């Protein structure tokens with residue numbers, strides 16, 4: 001089984017972002033960047049399948065600027081076999097990302113494509129579902145368990161609003177990861193060294209014949225409303241009194 | 251402008267998020283129809299027909315939709331899209347699963363998790379865990395939108411829309427439903443509860459988590475959790491509140507043993523009144539709490555339960 005994993009380079013989840021003074025966007029210059037946490041989970045899953053003998057090749061793919069190579073190297077250090085960078089300095093929105101991944105999938109012909117359920121910068125939660133549509137493949141979104149079998153099917157458990165749901169999907173299929181799927185490993189120093197020698201191919205949206213013109217125009221970015229400062233109460237009885245008589249919620 | 255809202259339901263009851271979605275769709279400024287796709291779900295169509303502002307209920311009643319699989323549902327919605335300028339669903343697990351698939355078939359860039367409609371093509375949506383609000387204009391020929399239910403008032407029920415049965419689609423056979431394990435609870439649903447008591451890692455164990463549920467029960471509220479509490483197995487996944495869990499906005503949110511990471515705040519900071527109980531006076535949750543109590547959960551919560559019971 002061949003597995004393709006899409007990884008996005010995003011502002012690290014621990015970093016507080018700044019909005020540009022002219023409201024034109026978020027200032028990401030000089031911020032710590034990391035692999036999108038859901039994509040780390042996706043890479044980890046693919047590597048585990050390989051270790052269990054269920055997958056024979058793990059390819060990681062990122063769309064972004066030259067610096068996205070660092071994210072791909074991290075994935076290679078975790079254990080992926082080779083990497084593809086679709087290099088562009090332009091903003092690429094989920095539909096165009098899905099088209100680019102589809103174009104790569106046409107040549108690579110993976111049995112499974114793993115993505116994160118959501119990029120923690122744009123919070124779109126779209127790309128995997130769009131990719132599945134464009135390829136005409138089944139989708140297993142928000143998965144907390146994924147078990148490939150010998151019959152070219154994958155059993156997935158999905159996190160849904162009311163609980164959990166189990167589906168059986170035919171391969172090839174698209175899966176998107178949720179937080180409970182696994183705990184990603186840290187790359188060891190020797191593996192980081194080894195990753196430098198693993199193959200990393202670079203292509204472009206033009207090479208792949210995909211138009212990435214944004215369909216959504218960003219008009220402005222603003223701070224969310226802030227809450228007014230609250231108070232510290234001294235005791236449980238004071239809390240109850242405030243909730244009853246001041247906030248009037250009890 | 252003609253909008254089609256995708257109703258969310260369990261074949262018996264329409265989910266309250268649908269009412270908020272109708273409000274969002276009405277703000278596009280045109281007519282609003284509603285799609286009820288399911289199996290033996292005529293009762294749901296009747297409920298949908300009552301929602302104020304709905305022009306017509308399209309009923310697709312077929313076994314193929316019994317489990318709401320994304321593949322047949324998206325095929326159905328794409329087939330209806332020609333008659334509509336906008337397709338709108340709730341930004342729930344179900345809406346998030348289906349709508350991007352619809353959007354891609356239509357070659358439309360979806361606008362996710364909309365919290366305000368500025369004009370028929372311009373919307374506000376949170377990015378970076380709600381630390382920024384982006385205003386975006388869609389340049390596509392159609393809109394595909396998911397709306398954040400807590401950001402829109404629920405539409406009332408004074409309507410008498412007509413119900414029209416529509417042709418169904420065949421199962422593409424790409425995925426097969428095996429099982430659903432629904433967390434059984436007599437408590438109100440998280441996303442529509444008036445009161446939520448949420449527990450975090452500070453609770454320490456799943457047995458101690460019953461303190462949180464007891465407090466919720468006294469207040470007639472729902473039980474929520476941080477990611478850390480879910481990861482630790484104190485409570486099932488569907489209780490997670492946050493950037494990547496549920497978005498809630500109750501009248502009262504009591505956070506117990508939760509530090510207040512931005513990913514958690516993203517899901518609850520629009521609550522009307524926020525109470526935090528945490529033994530660390532420097533915990534970031536206190537920066538957004540209306541009332542903070544610096545105390546040990548195991549002392550404060552039993553005392554709170556006692557005084558509310560008294």
Ligand SMILES: Cc1cc2nc3c(=O)[nH]c(=O)nc-3n(C[C@H](O)[C@H](O)[C@H](O)COP(=O)(O)OP(=O)(O)OC[C@H]3O[C@@H](n4cnc5c(N)ncnc54)[C@H](O)[C@@H]3O)c2cc1C
Pocket residue numbers: 013037038120449450451452453475476477478479490491492493494495496506507508509510511512513514517527528529530533545546547548
């Ligand atoms: C991609 C990604 C997505 C995420 N999505 C979400 C999400 O949707 N929702 C979410 O909640 N988190 C999410 N997180 C996790 C988030 O970053 C935090 O790790 C998490 O919210 C912390 O949970 P917590 O506050 O329960 O635990 P901690 O941060 O460990 O806080 C525990 C708190 O309990 C207090 N405490 C301990 N013992 C006691 C006691 N006896 N009495 C009183 N107080 C006590 C401590 O002082 C501390 O403040 C996400 C993270 C990532 C990377």
Ligand SMILES: Nc1ncnc2c1ncn2[C@@H]1O[C@H](COP(=O)(O)O)[C@@H](O)[C@H]1O
Pocket residue numbers: 006007008009036038039061062063064092094097114115116117118119120122123124125126127128
């Ligand atoms: N630029 C990108 N490069 C690689 N993968 C991406 C990119 N953008 C999104 N993805 C994938 O799509 C998932 C969902 O992203 P989104 O739909 O933007 O929330 C991410 O977790 C990634 O797996």
